Each structure stands twice: as C-alpha cells, then as structure tokens.
Amino acid sequence: MSSLRFIFKYVTKHKKYLVLSITSMLIYVSLNLLVPLILREIIDNAILNKNYNYLLFLSLSIVLISIGSSIFSYARRFFLQLLGQKVIFDVRNDLYNHVLKLSFSFFDKEETGQIMSRITMDVENLRMLIAMGFVMILSALLTIGSSVYVMFMLSVELTLVSILPFPLISWIIYRFGKKIRPMFYDVRRKLGDLMSTVQQNLVGIRVVKAFTRENEEITKFQEANTNYFNAVVETAKIRAKYLPTLALFIGMSALTVFWYGGILVINGALTLGTLVAFYSYILLLVFPFRFLGFFSVFFQNAMASADRIKEILSAEDVVEKDGAVELKDVKGHIVFDHVYFKYGDEYILEDVSFEIKPGEKVAIVGTVGSGKSTIIKLIPRFYDVTKGRILIDGIDVRDLKLSSLREKIGLVPQETFLFGGTILQNITFGNPKATMDRIVECAKLANIHDFITRLPKGYYTEIGERGITLSGGQKQRLAIARALLKDPKIVILDDSTSSVDLKTEHDIQVALERALKGRTSILITQRIPTIKKADKIIVIDNKRVVGIGTHEELYKSNDVYRKIYDAQLQQYQKKIGNTNNRRKEGNR
C-alpha cells in the first residue's frame, strides 16, 4: 500500500489534471447512459405515436449527446495522458538526480541493465497505471453501478432477473485475476532466464566457439526457450477462457432479459422500448467487465514497478551538508584519522590512520582484498566513512562541497571508461572549455599525443562503443590525460589490475613520472620501481594499516611488506633472469 501512496504523492503534484479528467469522465459516463433511454423513447413514444418531429429531435439528440460525450471523452483521455506523462517526467528526473547522488555501494550491487530498466520500463508501467488503470477502473465501476441503477429505475423485476449472473461474473473475474497474476510473473521470470542465457552466450561467444560447444549451447537455449513457450501457453489457456466465459455469462444475461422481458412485454407489464433499453445497458457492460479481470495484473505490475523505483530512491546517498564550504587553493595535505569503513555487514577498513604531506608521492601496497582500493575511493567521497574522518588541508571531506572536492582530485580509475564521441570530447570531459594547446600539452604528458596524431582523424577520431577500438594501455593513458586537464593538486591512480604488454607498460610508466611532478599522488600499484620511488609507502593488510615508511625502513621492520615485496621481486628477478643477483638487496 505504501507503493500506492508513493504514486499518489506524484499524482497529487498535478492534482488539477486528475480533477479535470475525473470530472470529464463523470460527465462522459452519464451522457453515455442517456443513449439507451433515447432508444426507449424512440420506440415507445415517437414511433408508437407517429410523432415525426419527436423522432427527428431524438435522433438529432443522439448526435448532440455524442458530440458532448466525445468532448468529455477527449478531455478525459488527454488530461489523463498529460497526468501520466507529467508524473513520469518527474519520476524520471528524480530517479536520475538520485542516481547521480548515490554512493558507490549502490553501483557495486546493481547492474547497469537493472538501473536502466527501472528508469525506462518500470516508469512506463507507472504511467500505464495512471493514464489507463486508475481511471479505467473508476470508469468501469461507475458504468456498472450507474447502469444497474438506471435499470432499477426502469424495472425492478427485470433488473433482478438480468443481474442474476453478476455474482458469478464477479467470481470469475476474481478467480481469473488470482490465477493469472502468478502466471504473468512466471512468464516474466522465464523471459529473464531466456535473456540471461542469450547474454551469457553472446558475451562468451569466443569461448563457446573455441570449445566447439555450439550444439550444447543451442540445447541449453532451447530448454529456456521451451520453458518460456510453455509458460506463455499456460497463460494463453487461461486468457483464452476468460473473455469467452464473460461473453457467455453476459449472453445469458441478455437472454434472460429477452426471455423474461419478452414475457413481461407480452403480458403488458413492460414496454418494448424499455426492453430494448435494457438490452443496450447489458451490452454497455461488456467492456467494463472485460477490463476488471485484467486490472489486478495491471495493478500488481505497476506496484512491483513502484517498489523497484522506490528501491533506488531510498538507496543511501552521499549528502552534501547545508553549510558545505568551498575547497580553495588546495595544498594537497591528506589525513586519515582512525577511519573505519563498513560495507554491508562487514568491515573493509578498520582504524586506518596516516598522513600525506603536500606534494608527496605515496604508494599503497597490500594483497588482493586488503582494502587498498577502498581507501582511495573514500577520498573523493565515493563512499562515506563509517567512523573516523578524512581531512584535506585540515577540513573534513564531509564539510566540503562535493564538486569542489572532486574538482581538485584527478582520478585514474582501475577500469577506464570512455564515452562515445571523439577522443577530444573524452579528454575534455572534465573541462570542455580547455584550449587546444592545453589539451595537446596534457596528451603529451600522458604519452598519448603521438598515438593520437598517427590516427587518420587525429583528435577527432570517433571512439567505438565503450572504447573498443583502443587498447587497454591507450585507454588508460587517455584517462590520465583527461585527469591532468583538470590540473589537479591531488592525483589518485588505481593501477592494481592493469593488463598491458611491455611496451605499453613502459609508456604508462613514463607518462606517470612526468605527470605526477608537483602533485600529491596516491598510487595503488604493483610496479616495483614505482613503489621504490615513492616518498612513502603505506602497507595495508587485513583491513588495517600495518606499516608506513620508506622502502628501506619497511623492508627491515615489516614482515607483511617484506613478504609482498619478495613475492613481487621474485617475479621481476625471473624476468631479469640473472640468478647471480638473487640476493635480498633491500636488506641493507
């Protein structure tokens, strides 16, 4: 029910359209009820009394009523559509704005497709409920109620006889809704299975082909395909019964009207016109009854969608304080003060404290899963600390304006994301007004300028979807150029899983050394030379800081560091290959 309240919150923002459309609907329904009565007048009065003028008047009045009811029918439809569209415009905007504010824990859990489908499909379901569902149900109930009322006015006896099948019809509608709802869910789930089967297959198509598993994959797909087919056919069976059953009972109702009503007419207890009017009212009820059966599915669908939308809107976001201050003339002094960070139920970081002085180059070292990447994500407030605080130039990051904080930080993330468009557009993402000279300067710093100029269209080369046409190393260097264009005082680089070849690794290495001069930099890396050249190394193990110092200091005193370093060293020694040098030189 709170989902319903959620929807109403949006609807009431545009009350006026709701009021207008409901009013139009009431007039529309009442006008429609007049037509059978006119038919009765024609048969009983105009024709019987041979009153030509009255006949013409009645016939014309049908057209006039129709024009009137059409105007209100138009108003009803249009205002409803307007209401639906306005509401989903608001919901989409709210969703989008909220998504932008969300903390990263949300994106870690949700797949892109899921978020997308909420902003598009689920919102559309809401619109359907508002633009069609709500008022249709109202209109259906109203039509049924008022028709029956008018019928009672015409003849109590005949009404009682003709509404005999109604309880049965209600029961059918109820049963149908109850039966079909879980089936629709089943169909949707099976469709989801089918979709993920296809997706898995296509994403891994090279593996499938390399292992010649095409036939097995087809079998697997056929299984999902068959399951979906069966589920749909199950609903088809029920649906195929529903409308004919309704038609059957309404037919029975029409029949009783004619049989019993016929007897009444013969006995002189009823006029023929009234009988015909009754018959028309019964026909008027066909559509509302049809609609009622599907409404519960409709409704449940929209409610489920509303739930999914609410899930996003209620997800935790990173909030800017009211009196947040601007971060000006940043020097790049960073302090972690007893920082704890909890993710789900589990602590990822416990009691992390360290200080980074302006202009220092710091390497963070630790095993996989030790919490390294989390540390750097806390600085630009991608997540908020659970306990403790992080200070930049002495100010708690939570007291800063988010945009001013992030503007000062140049981030090169673990996985490079490039947008569609040209290389130029990607480099200038953070600073669209940058001059060409400055752009080239940054590209040169990032060691990517030469590559770009070699491309036929240079900086105006279009990047394929998700940067497919560039290699991993090229993408990473573009990301470095993009970060440098902001001229950030603080540079954060997550390089823990770079998979590039020798030449590229060298290129990136060169790029970094040039680029980081004069900036505070924090690097997560495995490259021994980078680690050794760092002013300070922070060693993370099992959620905690276990050592801070230079390479020489740590190698002597810190077991964890020695282990990590030795493992890395071993790799490099293998590469260097000179067994004579197999000595632990750091041990001096």
Add this chain to the structure above:
Amino acid sequence: MGHFARRLVDIQVSERKMSDRYLLKRLFAYILRYKLVLIVVLIALLASSATTIAGPYLIMLAIDKYIAVGDLNGLLFISLVYIGVTIIGYFASYTQSYGLQWLGQKVIYDLRKDLFSHLQRLSIDYYDKQPTGQIISKVINDVNTLNQLMISGLLTTIGDFVVLIGIVVVMLSINVPLSLIAFSVIPLLLVANLYFAKKLRKLSRVTRRTIARVTSNVEETVSGIEVVKAFSKERAIRHSFNQVNRENLEANIKLARTSSALYPVIDVISSIGTALVLWFGGINIIQGIITVGILVAFFSYLGRFYQPIMNISLFYSNIQSAFAASERIFEILETKSCIKEKEDAIELPPFHKEIKYDNVTFSYAEGQPVLKNFTLTIKYGEKIAIVGKTGAGKTTLVNLLLRFYDPQEGRILIDGIDIRDVTLKSLRQQIGIVLQTPFLMNTTIMENIRFGRPDATDEEVIEKAKEVGAHEFIIKLPQGYNTKVGEEGKLLSVGQKQLITFARALLANPRILILDEATASVDSYTESILQKSILKLMENRTAIIIAHRISTIKSVDRIIVLDDGKIVEEGKHDELIARGGIYKQLYELQFETTQLPTLQSK
C-alpha cells in the same frame, strides 16, 4: 556523449531496406509450418464471427415474430436457440483465442531458435561489429514485438474483415435502404481513420526517438558514473538529461493531444450513422415498411460495425514497428557466416606433425594488413612464445588458427591439411585456449570446468581442478564445486577464475594449447600459483603462448618476435638477447621499468 545517443537513434528509426511484401512472405513461411492449427483457428474464427452476427438477428426475430404477437412458446424456443448459439460462440472463441496465441508463440519459438542457432554459426567478425546489447535486444525484444503486433494483429485483422463482411451481408439481406443509410458514414470514417493513422505514425516516430535518447543518456551515465563523479559533472549531465527528458515529455504530450482525439472523433461520426438509422428507420416503422425488431437489430449491428473498420484502417500503421522488428530479425538470419565449413569437409586427424602458416596475409579492415606474407612452422610438441608490441599481430595468429577468421591470402596447414578443408569441430577440439580475460558461465564451478568436456564425470572434473591447483580454494567455498560463480563469474577473483579456466582447458585435453597472456591481470602471489599450473597445463602438448611478460616465456623452446605483421627475430631467449635486436629492446624496456637500482649496484 551526444554522439552515441544520436547514433543509437539512427539505428532505431532508420528507413527499412526490405519490402513489406518480402517480410510478410518470410513470416508466413513460419506460420504455414502449422497449417493444421491455422485451419482450425480460421474455422473457429468463422464460427465465432457467425455467432457474433447471429445475436442481434435472433433478437430481431424474438421481437418481431414472438414478442409482437405474444407467442410465449416461440419466445422460449428462440431463447433456447440463443443459448445454443452463445455456447457455440464460447467454444469457438476459446479455440480461436487459444489457437491464435499458441500459433503466435510457436512462430516466436521457432524464430528464436533459428536466430540463436544462426548466431552460433556466425563467425567472430559479426560480433566484432555488433554490440552484444543490440543482438540480445533482437533475439528478445524484436521477436516479442513481432508476436504482439504481427501474429495477433494480422490474424485479428483477418477476423475483423470476416465480421465486417458478415454484418454487411446480413444487414443488406434484412433491409437494403436502411443498410445503405448505415453505410453512408463509412467514407467519412475511412478518411478520419487514415488521417489519424498518418498523423499518429509521424508523432509516435518522434516519441520513439526521444525515448531512445532518454535511454542512451541514462546508459552512458550509469556506465560511466565513476568518471562523472570524479569530474563532478553532475550538474552538466543533469541539465542534459533534463533536456532530453523534457523533449520526451513534450513529444508525448503532442502525441496524446492527437491520439486522445481518435476515439471521440470516431464516436461522433458513428453516432451520426446511428442517428440516421434511427431517424430513417423510425419513419419506416411508422409507415409500416419495417418492424421494430429490424431497427433494434440494426442498432446493435452498428455497435459492432465501426470497431472493425477502425481496426482495419489502423492496422497498417500499427504494424509498422513489427515490420521494423522483423526486418532486424531477418537481417541476422540472412547474414552469412564468413567462415563456412566445406560441403566435403573432412575430420582433422589427431595432430602429430606440424602447424604451418604458409604465406598468410590477413587484414581485419581493408588496406590495413595485420599479417603480410607470414610463414611459420611449429613442430608437434614444441612450445613457442610470440612476443611483440600491441597490434603486432599476436592474437591474430591465434584467431586464424582457430578459424575465427580466414586469411585473405595464403593458407594454414595442420599436418599438411588446409584447415579450411576440415570440419570446424574437429579443428577446434584439438585446440585449447585460455583467454586473457577469463570468461565463466553463470553456473556452478563444476559445470564451468565441465564445459571443457561435457561428458566428463564429477571425479574427472575434480581431478583436473587438483592438477591445476584450484581444488584448495574451491573446497573452501561454502558450497564447494556447487558454488555458483555469478554473472561472468563476478563472485570469484580474477586469479580464481583463471584457475578454473585452466582446469577447463586441461579437461578438454587439447593437443594444441594456446595461452593468451593468461597471467597479466593478477597480483604476484597469484601469479606464482598460476605459473605452476601453466607448466602443468603445457606438459605433453604443443603450446603457443602470447606473451606480454618475459617471465612467462624464458623456458619455451622458441620465441617468435613479431613486428608489424612480420617475424623479425626468432630463437631462444639467450640467443635473442645476444643478437641485440628488437627482443633485447623489448626486454630492456621491461628491465628498465622494473629494474631495481639496488640490485644493479651489486
């Protein structure tokens, strides 16, 4: 950002290349596979249409023949006939509705099956060009659109025609002048319908475009959220989203303004028809030309008369998106695979002598050859490494050997047999490959390893996992081998995934093993475990390693150095170092970046 969105829009609303007739012909081929069902549906359709038409006729008889003359028995009789007709109608419309759904779903089922099977057969170059998301949307969404509009729309429209013709015939047979009066508004109705159809088609095309912009805008934002936030671009992109969202709102309001008018206008026109019939009919009754029953029958026929006309005239524009969807589907089905098995392809006998690249020239895009007159022989049992810069052609060598692509010139021979003369299965079964980014299916670890050889027993799977050193971590997982690895294996670490792909390759027991720098993306500790597994994996096999790190390859029999699609050096590590060429440069490059000053000083 805008570029991507615009391109997406272009794809979605571009003009069609295949004619409506051609598409209908291909679709009907699918429907006609179930002729019997189709016939049953059509018969049921005729029957249910007939019962629809019979209702008012019976009421007319009841009024004129029995009620008017006070014949109670006759009234009872006609009521019983009415019951009979209603019951027949019940069964007929049930059969029609169910048959129609079944038929539609069956066609969808077949189409999906054909699509998927065809996709499995298409060569890799197709996947290079098409984003995965688009292919998925074709298999799922387009096929569904087709069902909703084409199958049910098409057959329902046929039903509408039948009802319409039936009503016209019955009306004419009851009373010609009154019928002509009733039909007089049809031209007006058609004009109105066609006007709306044209206008709505145009307007809804705009809304499709605007919603596509909303969608692609959201997609880019969500995929690139980290960058968006890091650069604090929220305000700018919020502004651009608000704009596309508003454009979508406005386009939809425009559409609503017109679409809301459709039914009311049709209602007014049909009420004119009704009024004319009542007026003219009423005069006729007064003059004793027709009976009240006829008027009542006409009145109820008119209620069922306008709806089919409207459906039919809107049909063409309603099915436009179905046509577009079916074109996208048949486009896939008509895409030819670049790699085709020959009719008389033979089984490749077990590899035992040599692999030979014989004067191979290959390019992905015309005019940019990746390999030029490339010749290389690899002996059975040899372990070679291929080294070179990005883009030197390393991965291409592997793609060609697996026949993911065919070379434009030259040939590749295995034991003297051109690989284009053998079946793909017999070729690929002899080659095991471990890719740079380990790919796992969303199922259990057991099934993922078994992917290498589907008939392997659980014991065999576990044995292989032990051999590559994956067993230890697997049994530590809460559900052991039955642990689900999640979508693309995201619940495991990269190193764990890699170990599983090793076990998978080992289980397949290929004669030729290809390692595409399988150890690049793990930390050094994991790498040392993987190294051991790799050695295990290479035992007693011909191995080709695409190497990015020198450490992996020092122990191989031969190192091939590629540059610009040509072999520039080859030999053992020490020889190549001694030669002082590109390899030495590459080696030193790494040496330089990784060298330890302290080591050097001693």
